[in-house]
Amino acid sequence: MYLTRFLWIFLCSTKFVLGEIDFNRDIRPILSDKCFSCHGPDEHGRKADLRLDIESEAKSDDLMAIIAGNPDESEMIYRIHSDDEDELMPPPEIGKPLTKKEKQILEQWIKEGAVWADHWAYVPPVDHPTPEIKDMQWQTHWIDPFALSDIEKRNFRPAKEADPVTLVRRLHFDLTGLPPAPEVVQSFASDPSDKSYSRLIEDLLDSPHFGERLATYWLDLVRYADTVGYHGDQPHNISPYRDWVIQAFNNNMPFDQFTREQLAGDLLPGSTTQQKVASGYNRLLQTTHEGGLQLKEYDAIYAADRVRNVSEVWMGATVGCAQCHDHKYDPYTIKDHYALASFFADLGDRGFNGNSLPTKRPPEIQIFTPEQQAKIDQLTEEIAQALPQEIIPQWNALENNHTEFSSQLRKARNNRKDRWKKKLAELEPKYLELTDQATIDRYRALVGKKKKVENQGIWTMVSRAVKPRTMRVLPRGNWMDESGPVVLPSVPEFLGSIQTDNKLLTRLDLANWLTDTEKGIGLFNARVLANRIWYLLFGRGLAPDLTDFGGQGTPPNHPELLDRLALSLVKKNWDLKAFIGDILLSKTYRQSTLPPAGEFSFQVARRLPAEFVRDNTLAISGLLVPTIGGPSVKPLQPAGYYRHLNFPQRTYEADKGEALGRRGLYVHWQRQFLHPMLKAFDAPSREECSAERPQSNTPLAALVLLNDPTFLEAAKFFAKKITSEGGSSVEERLSYAFQHAVSRPPDTFEQKTLAALLEIKEPTTETDWTPVARAVLNLAETNLRR
């Protein structure tokens, strides 16, 4: 592994040895990091009227900053070498000196003709020809030659295929986030042919847990959480959105449609309930319910939040940086920022709605399970039949009065109540004029029944367009400054425009533009998505920076492969299952994470994400409840953890029974106080978009696996399983425990070490075996995806 890393760094840092300078790979990162903040896109910060982000200006005859082919005459080269502190570039006070190597590269580049290229992420992906490779075995899958050619160029060999047990575990964790059942491991290990490998992939892509696995990642990106985030951090109604995401992945909804429904599900013609649920995406941002908030301040905060998220999620861009000024490194202007924000100006998401639990954030709609819906439909039908048709108009008139008076009665103060009670009583004889008491009673019973079912529905926030508020550019991001120009919805100028026919653009236009590969930036965004999926399957992106494809992001290490993947995604019409399934068939995916010296692997071993650490333990122990979807659940949690919450104060009540065995992605996501287990294993608070989780390794995480009651409970349950199903001898049982946790039998050392935990000679009970169960569940290997 050390060697792999060494090699990886070597591959990334020795690019210059290869000779040819590539502008995007070698030059732009230097210019961007060291020069653009004063000589870049931001008009206000610009010095000496010099731009180095635009070729014609950088090479203009006026300033002679860069004279192609002639470093000695180029002002830039003179300045970067100057001994005079006043002349030296970058100025020493900025604290970003050029390294010797960077100076050499700039010089060499100018000498070679200062060849310029557009930024790699702003040009469409190219259908690069398959590179020549030596190892013919690597020619069967189209991805492999691209991966191999770089390795071969450096005289390395590709890492071999991982062993079947590792592969079957890898596929399960990558596609479902759950460990394989021992039978599945055994069956694949006994026939690890290409055919059974493909069948395994098909099965896993069809698994209902596939949607859960991808949703776990998507929810990080869109910052899905169960609470509002600011101040009192009250719960809000949104879990049906999470379930929609899971189902969308399970149903393999094409990514362009997936995009449309989230950004603009409410605007689609004939919008279905589920599409409205999807439009809950626009409501996922953090909101405040703090008294004394200034509405206009939060209008600005929410607008900026949405711009940050939509640009990071779909474009891999940091348009959020243009909130106060033109972007320092990328061609986004401050106007672009507010014009993008304008798309969301039709969402009347404003201000303070009190401190109820859950808080009320209209518009919300109610969602019913199919069973509930069937019951409602049936009751509606029965109610319609309950009265003679001819009396219905008069009946409805009475009902309207009844509703009105009842509502008045509820609102009335003490001494006024009598008035409304009297009015209601006066209505009764009028009903009897229409029909007999039995019919009335029957009708009312049905209505009561229907209401009862309706009350069981879950609420969820949705988008609903209102008259858009006026959106202005806020100079320096200051919401109190109203001097900026009014802007209408439009896309960042340098990326083109959307045909409007003089109509106001909507969120739907934006969604279409984001994925339209001809008139929009779908081809660019395909790269962003392809790179993230690659990261999920390999452990690192082909472009290492998953959220910044701009000038400050690190350019891709394998740009040709990334281009081809993006095109493949588009050619497959954004079919994610097909796209993923295809990658899994490559040899590159199947590489071992343990290459010996001289070999290189694209695969990186990594600890399971927080939710899967939980799921894995529950699955191994047999406690997992694999139900899909539903309201969020509350596992056991240390007492008093919510004591800093207020408005209102809260005590956490853990769920009981089955809810305690639900998967991690259903755990109540309290933004301010995320469950300590999830937090210890690096799950993000979801206040902002996160495309890549850190992988920490702390004592706090160790304490969770050792002492969290959920994990202890699982260990006890596992111990019970070991004693009841694991055979009779100590050896058989140890083997059973190991097979379930790490899919292999223990070796002699492992047997001996575990057996030493059994305190008595003839261990029989669950209690005797609990230390062994705890040890096995705590192992690094148990929680590792290799």
Place this chain on the structure above:
Amino acid sequence: MNPSLLANAINRRAFLAGSGLCLGSAALNSLFARDVAKPNFLLPKAKAKRVIFLCMAGGPSHLETFDYKPKLDELHGQPMPESFTKGQPIAQLQGKELKVQGHLTKFKKYGQGEQYVSDYLPWTAKMADDISIVRSMVTEQINHDPAHTFMNTGTAISGRPSMGAWVNYGLGSEAEDLPGFVVMTSVGGRNPQPIASRQWSAGFLPSKFQGVEFNSTGDPVHYVRNPKGVSASHQKKLVDAITALDRHRNQAINDPETDTRIAAYEMAFKMQSSVPDLMDTSGEPQHILDMYGAVPGDGSYASNCLLARKLAEKGVRFIHLYHRGWDHHGGLEKYMGQCCQLTDKPTWALIQDLKQRGMLDDTLVVWGGEFGRTPMYQGKGEIGRDHHIKGFSMWMAGGGTKRGFGYGETDELGYHAIKDKVHVHDMHATMLHLLGIKHEFFTVKHQGLDWKLTGVDHSHVIKDLIA
């Protein structure tokens, strides 16, 4: 700064994409600390080694603590002159009549430095010559949650590291079996405002730099106690077995993270005894307990101050105490009385205790809220004051700051800081400077930008505050 030196600490991504200088470092890194040769953000010498930040959460009134304005009493009850308030952000008083509210207490001058301190703070008054009072603080956020976030991270946008995480990232920790950034809270006063764990988040820094909350009731750290029925010796046996098995298997799978993990398990086991021991103050001599007014295990601010001293002795780099109860929109007199009664003496005791142990010289203590309170009247219940961000007071003590010193001024009604304004970023810059960090070079790359605790605009070290 030299990115190759930092790459090591940032994260795996930077590690892999950055440079070749950090090979194998993951396993060698201390679990809470970080070892870096000598990055270029370090000054040749540091005056302070650690920080104890006493956050009076809710926003104490500067007009009832340190900022005496005779004119305020003179205009009491009259409409607030519009020249002060026009175009200014306002919280709960939006659209309300704005009236001047005179001081609700008396002020006297104390110490050789002749610093004004109010009658609410008799113990602080006694130590007027130990502290430097800043009366010209300004912040940018007028609501509690974002104002705390701003005070702690230098921005109101979530997801950035808090100052304790920054400081640990920059300097590492000297504590062997404790986190380098510890947070403790207490409650008492009016309507305790919520406080989010975001306030001690590591943001985009590695999570080992995040603040760890030590609880005064229940488990001092989550899951630090053995499960019921498991003795320390059983737990030890288990941890030994886990680490032995991991070590054994790692000979075959060779994952460097596993080495770190083994160390994490060993440290976790040590913490299982070191943390409860530390949190137990019953072994302190009675006169020390009395000095603070602490009763072991009561979860009070007094106990937290005593624990802060113990943590400081153990080498914890950043100790952050929150006392929730200072949001005095109404009943200000009553609640100031409560809050000061709970915090004034323990704060004094902490300073004296550090002093008598020779630790005040290298411990920077900072006292203050997320903002101050309006010179205008608010009447939620009895007389109170609304949130105020254009001028308020904080103080610093020890760690190389001046003693018995006053800095900055607000206008005649205590509204705007008019002389020697100290922005939150300037406070951060000064704190970092005392810790031996050049704030303008103390950056971390995230999403392509070089982030600083002290923000984008030019921030200043307040040299006048430094002894």
